[in-house]
Amino acid sequence: MTEIADRIRVIAFDVFGTVVDWHGSVAREVAAMNLGVDPAAFALAWRAGYQPAMAEVMQRGEWVILDDLHRRILDRVLGEFGLDDLPEAERQHLNLVWHRLDPWPDSVEGLTRLKSGYTICSLSNGNIGLLTDMAKNAGLPWDCILSAENFNKYKPHPETYLGVAKTFAAAPEQVMLAAAHHSDLEHARNCGLETAYIERPFEYGREKPKNVAAWDANTLHSTSIIDLAQQMGC
Amino acid sequence: MTEIADRIRVIAFDVFGTVVDWHGSVAREVAAMNLGVDPAAFALAWRAGYQPAMAEVMQRGEWVILDDLHRRILDRVLGEFGLDDLPEAERQHLNLVWHRLDPWPDSVEGLTRLKSGYTICSLSNGNIGLLTDMAKNAGLPWDCILSAENFNKYKPHPETYLGVAKTFAAAPEQVMLAAAHHSDLEHARNCGLETAYIERPFEYGREKPKNVAAWDANTLHSTSIIDLAQQMGC
Numbered sequence A, B: 001m002t003e004i005a006d007r008i009r010v011i012a013f014d015v016f017g018t019v020v021d022w023h024g025s026v027a028r029e030v031a032a033m034n035l036g037v038d039p040a041a042f043a044l045a046w047r048a049g050y051q052p053a054m055a056e057v058m059q060r061g062e063w064v065i066l067d068d069l070h071r072r073i074l075d076r077v078l079g080e081f082g083l084d085d086l087p088e089a090e091r092q093h094l095n096l097v098w099h100r101l102d103p104w105p106d107s108v109e110g111l112t113r114l115k116s117g118y119t120i121c122s123l124s125n126g127n128i129g130l131l132t133d134m135a136k137n138a139g140l141p142w143d144c145i146l147s148a149e150n151f152n153k154y155k156p157h158p159e160t161y162l163g164v165a166k167t168f169a170a171a172p173e174q175v176m177l178a179a180a181h182h183s184d185l186e187h188a189r190n191c192g193l194e195t196a197y198i199e200r201p202f203e204y205g206r207e208k209p210k211n212v213a214a215w216d217a218n219t220l221h222s223t224s225i226i227d228l229a230q231q232m233g234c
Helices: A003-007 A022-032 A039-048 A050-059 A066-080 A088-099 A107-115 A128-138 A158-167 A182-190 A225-231 B003-007 B022-032 B039-048 B050-059 B066-080 B088-099 B107-115 B128-138 B158-167 B182-190 B225-231
Strands: A010-013 A119-124 A144-147 A175-179 A194-198 A220-222 B010-013 B119-124 B144-147 B175-179 B194-198 B220-222
Touching (some): A010 A158, A022 A039, A022 A088, A039 A050, A039 A066, A107 A225, A119 A158, A128 A144, A144 A158, A144 B128, B022 B039, B039 B050, B039 B066, B050 B066, B066 B088, B088 B128, B158 B175, B175 B182, B194 B225
Parallel strands (some): A010 A119, A175 A194, A194 A220, B010 B119, B119 B144
């Protein structure tokens, strides 16, 4: 058992992109709706609205669950793609695609293995209802679902990272954040958490591979959640 | 499928006494510590401090997680049992017995069956960390852990019952509370939730059987969680 595997008690996971394939799942559902748009481009446009929309909410000191933010962005993106006449029922159904995202092929096995040695939880900006539906659909074996909604703050607010430690009465250095995004990990590290990068080269689709180079600052670098489980002795 | 089984989307469970046997588990650990006290009486005294302590916190408009409340009560009860000299490490360990409570024999099978047809969650005054440890120890297959800590209010505050519905974007009548306590169910019913009573005649020990007679006001009356699963078509 390595020193780090011995010290960590809780592993919190970023979810969108890290545990589930939002791009492939959204594009697939959009394609199935036969809307006459490029499904991959639509998925990217929807997701591109996410960071600015959250930043705006946080700046105003408001709190809005992600389902509602997704809907605001969706209505705008539908307009941009010339789909202003999409009926309300279809908008509502499409907006919940984020509850139905598929896991990456290694996610369920990797999480199941880690669960045998650690408390594993989500730490996602997705709301609790979204994450619960997703876990049920995808078979994600969380010990506990934690969300920005628990803290009324989105990541990267420090209260989210420190909130995981506080929830489990753990010191920050007993908690590890696992994510496919170096910036998320950097914010967690600044709060005293350990960090594990997960390579997800096709988060934005097979046509847009992303740089998954290791950063020295991270505690661990993993090619998958199964690889992380192996490194953590599970 | 009955009308009620068809309408309900979420079943929220009271936990202490309903899903897990707090009396038997606490008494067993106290007995194993050889403190020279009556373990059953000690468990009852500790639990008896719970309602008044919560009421006091709510009256002051404060928020304290149950682990901390349990500790305050424990320190007082230890004094009452002449154990003022119990060392700090043993107090800390004993206080966490509530994280290690055993399920009733039907709980895991009953919840597993209900999970196939409904979203199942806890709705307990236990804090999230406590409920997570308990689920891990006891194998409780929650889709989601919800706690008074999500709402910064203890049951029976209406925000806790209505908070379950809000979390899952459900109407109150699409949510059922399952509990071994008629008063908990009555408060849930006043918020528009459906209710299922679970008989737990030995919640206070085999020597103190409790009245588990049905109340007409409840939607369902069950002899166990397996019986509830059967009634709900799972």
